[in-house]
Amino acid sequence: MKLYPLFADLTGRPVLVVGGGVVGERKAAALLDAGARVTVGAPHLHPTLQAWVEQGRISWRAGTFEDAWLDDAWLVVAATADSVLHKRIAALAEARRVFVNVVDDATLSSFHVPAVIDRAPVTIAISSGGHAPMLARLLRERLEVLIDPVMGPLASLLANMRSRIRARLPDLTARRRFYEHLLGGPVLSLLRRQQQALAEAAAERLLETATVSPTGSVVLLGAGPGDPGLLTLRGLRALNEADVILHDRLVSAEVLALARRDAERIEVAKQAGNHHTTQAQIHALMLEHAAAGRRVVRLKGGDPFVFGRGGEELEFLRGHGIPYEVVPGITAALACAAYAGVPLTHRDHAQSVRLVTAHCQGSVNTLDWQALAQERQTLAVYMGTSELPVLQQQLMAHGRAGSTPFALVENGSRPEQRVITGTLSSLAERASAYEVRSPALLIIGEVAALATSLAWFGRAPLGAKLPLSSVAPQALIA
Incomplete structure (x- = not known):
């Protein structure tokens, strides 16, 4: 989270808008809706702003910007077409510890104006940090249809009941359960039908029957x-x-x-x-x-x-x-295989899947190696990164061919996912060369070879070639 969400109470507090055009008018209108005492500074005003001055809704500082305009401001909005002036306003506001919003310049702004869903007193704000305001507006449009219009009246109803709710349910967990039950009860339906009194009575009944000591x-x-x-x-x-x-x-x-x-x-x-x-x-x-x-x-x-x-x-x-x-x-076997492009079963290669854990020597010693070494099946080995040499040795000793493909999926489904492929005879060597670390899932079987051709997520699989750092110096010379 790069920005700290904050809802400011600007009721009666002075806010400065520098710029008297259409953008300045839009900013001033939103600030007036929030109860701010708005002053617009500009040589000339848009007709709407001029009308608001005459009506006494806003104040006007006529002329070009002066440093003293910031003296009493809690917030300042720079809404001109002068980028040099915007930089000056931002620097002065920073020096005075006054929050500033510079229109269309996120880097100069210390606060950003979000897209708003208004269900007063409930307010939902969506911000892109000033970098993609159209995206924020698009998200607001989509969320508008999901947020019930009666959330505002419900919030007002609960505000009136708040002291009684806290007195009846001093335990935070019990209060949370009450609110959850209320949202699932008849109160919302009654508010939608504009039956405020009945909604209040239903909420009061729910409070009276609320469990003071909830069950865990x-x-x-x-x-x-x-x-x-x-x-x-x-x-x-x-x-x-x-x-x-x-x-x-x-x-x-x-x-x-x-x-x-x-x-x-x-x-x-x-x-x-x-x-x-x-x-x-x-x-x-x-x-x-x-x-x-x-x-x-x-x-x-x-x-x-x-x-x-x-x-x-x-x-x-x-x-x-x-x-x-x-x-x-x-589970990891399903997800890691899918994100690596490896089908755990395949009509031509594997008719069964075995899920195996090998997190320590003790668990490795209990495995049925004869059964695990059978062909035409897929092994999905959990927690086996520390036991790869033993897995390789035992499977080959019990008849699994050294040419059997494997795929090691490290951090499967995550942005840092890596897939290392190879054959069973090179399993331990390749895992060591690529410094594979937990969490990693090992897939052994013919289907593992499909990781190379069916990969779709993250980086391409690391195939047959070992990294240069793992090759002995004499081999490089040769």
């Missing part, structure tokens, strides 16, 4: 591999209802950004060989917050039921009587 719950939510566009609609709703989010290290910042802003975020980092938070501690955190009446989202990368220990967590919650639900996520 836990949602096990799969965040997918990283691309926020892959989050399900139900998952997005859960994030926006959450009071507390317990999230894994691998959950992307872009997915977390979709959550409600005031939700408490707790990272429960777990990494092979370096467990900052134990599973028992995660269980304790879920229990603590749910017992306090909060909605907890246990947010996991991928899917909670595919190598995510979701089953253990549900058993714990059930054993302690905590209500729960599960929202599946797109």
